[in-house]
Amino acid sequence: MLSVQLHAFNAEKSINRFYGLRANKNLFGAWTITIQYTQFGKRGPSKLFFCNSEDEARERVFVILKRRLSYNRRLGCEYSITHIDADSDVELCQWIPEYEALNVAKEDR
DSSP states (O other), X not given: OEEEEEXXXXXXXXXXXXXXXXXXXXXXXXXXXXXXXEETTSOOOEEEEEESSHHHHHHHHHHHHHHHHTTHHHHSSOEEEEEEEEOTTOOHHHHSTTHHHHHHHHHHO
């Protein structure tokens, strides 16, 4: 199981957005990816994707997060990862783009 939460905030542009992603196996052994996104104080939509294998789920999560983390061009404000929760057997560097760089940045603080 993997859960990632992102947040984009820019007071000057009135941007306060949240984005959540969860990847896990369902009761039938298929991988599911659920994403939810919203603005602060509003109820936002959610989407559900089904994947046939862990590799397919990992690739889709990686692509989704890479796109969301590079949203600065369209949104005018960057998303940042605020929370990661994962099972101990999940190798985060394979699921999250530039995870090693995120760890270095956290250790420098």
